[in-house]
Amino acid sequence: MIENKNQSKTALSQLGEFGLIEHLTKVFEINQETTIKGIGDDAAVLDFKDNKTVVSTDLLVEGVHFDLAYMPLKHLGYKAIVANVSDIYAMNATPSQVTISIAVSNRFPLEALEELFDGFATAAKHYQVDVVGGDTTSSQKGLIISITAIGYAKEEEIVYRNGAGDKDLLVVTGDIGAAYMGLQILEREKQVFLVNPNNQPDLDAYSYLIERQLKPEARNDVKKLLAELGVKPTSMIDISDGLSSEVIHLCKQSQVGCKLYEDKLPLDPQFINACEEFNIDSTTIALNGGEDYELLFTIKMEDFEKIKGNPHLSIIGYINPEEEGMHLITRENTQIPLKARGWNALQEETE
Incomplete structure (x- = not known):
């Protein structure tokens, strides 16, 4: 289940949007040389020099893609990152940054979102990707997660879906x-x-x-x-x-x-x-x-x-x-x- 009934709960309204973003994103560290500027400005700044940039986006909707009856929020955060970096690996490229956007209903206290972001942070550390931006907004229908993954590769390394040949x-x-x-x-x-x-x-x-x-x-x-x-x-x-x-x-x-x-x-x-x-x-x-x-x-x-x-x-x-x-x-x-x-x-x- 998403929460322990004995835990203290902090309503999201106590923080406001910017306070919530600041609170949740302090778990993310910057490790990639390609990240010039991460969270904290109007846009992230990335520098890939001689590499090609690859980008992939995925959307996860509660009740369609996951069920919180048996999906712990920390696992959900981890899995959401995995689903996106997997698309970058499928291009024979290396993921380096992600952005995370969530829409959340008021049934989730702050502590639930901390669990979710702990999962994001654990996966980001494991796959060595920087979280460089995103958005939070309210939802009438539960939890929605949108992640964009960014990566890089030399032009000659990239593998597309359209290159298979006879007898391969x-x-x-x-x-x-x-x-x-x-x-x-x-x-x-x-x-x-x-x-x-x-x-x-x-x-x-x-x-x-x-x-x-x-x-x-x-x-x-x-x-x-x-x-x-x-x-x-x-x-x-x-x-x-x-x-x-x-x-x-x-x-x-x-x-x-x-x-x-x-x-x-x-x-x-x-x-x-x-x-x-x-x-x-x-x-x-x-x-x-x-x-x-x-x-x-x-x-x-x-x-x-x-x-x-x-x-x-x-x-x-x-x-x-x-x-x-x-x-x-x-x-x-x-x-x-x-x-x-x-x-x-x-x-x-x-x-």
Whole structure:
């Protein structure tokens, strides 16, 4: 829940907007050389010298993107930063600054916002990004968070979605689907709690899945890993909306088709066990779950030997000509057209 009933509460009206901003933003430090001026003036001043600047914005709305019944505010702040810096890593760039804007209703006391900003600050420190601005305003509908992430890269380092070529290999980092199953477990426990508030769930068996939902991490290691391996991706995207959706984005932008192999999908054992418990198909969830914040990219066939056997990377398919279409090859060697079913359709199906 968002608050402990025994805590003291400070109404936001006691501080006013400028007092609130000053109070909440004192947790942020400036560490980047590219930050000339951060919070405290009409605009931030940044200097990237010979690098190209990359910018991405994301919006999180209470009741749509998060549920405060089981999402602690500190975790929410952390996850909001992760979702945005992940987009910068997906350009093969380095995030350096973020701006944070929130709209908040009067049901949130100052102490709740301090928790949220503690999460922002913890993530900013972990990913070495400076918080250089933002805005606060009131909301009639709960909590809304908007974050803009700014980063940089040499022009020759940047990787777009539209560079995949015929016979390129499809590669994914980490494992997929776990964040969605973490959400299913939290939703189930929420329903149990509503019926019996005295029930204390035992979630030890699902610790990895819940962590992937409540405290995901962005792949800040991949740019360095690929550079050390001597591999430059031909296209790249982060997996926030589900693997199949992201594969289709890459293929459409690159005007190519693909073959994706079911038996090559990287699945965590805890994820497989949870799918069996919920009696839902693990492949369906892995393809459509979303919020994994892993990276999906393509590499040239000749780079196969460089990444083969790397524990952080899985080759899950390859690119073919556009006219051949986009297909999933099942374990039975059946070819099925790849569809972007997405999170919402999946949610309806599993309810």
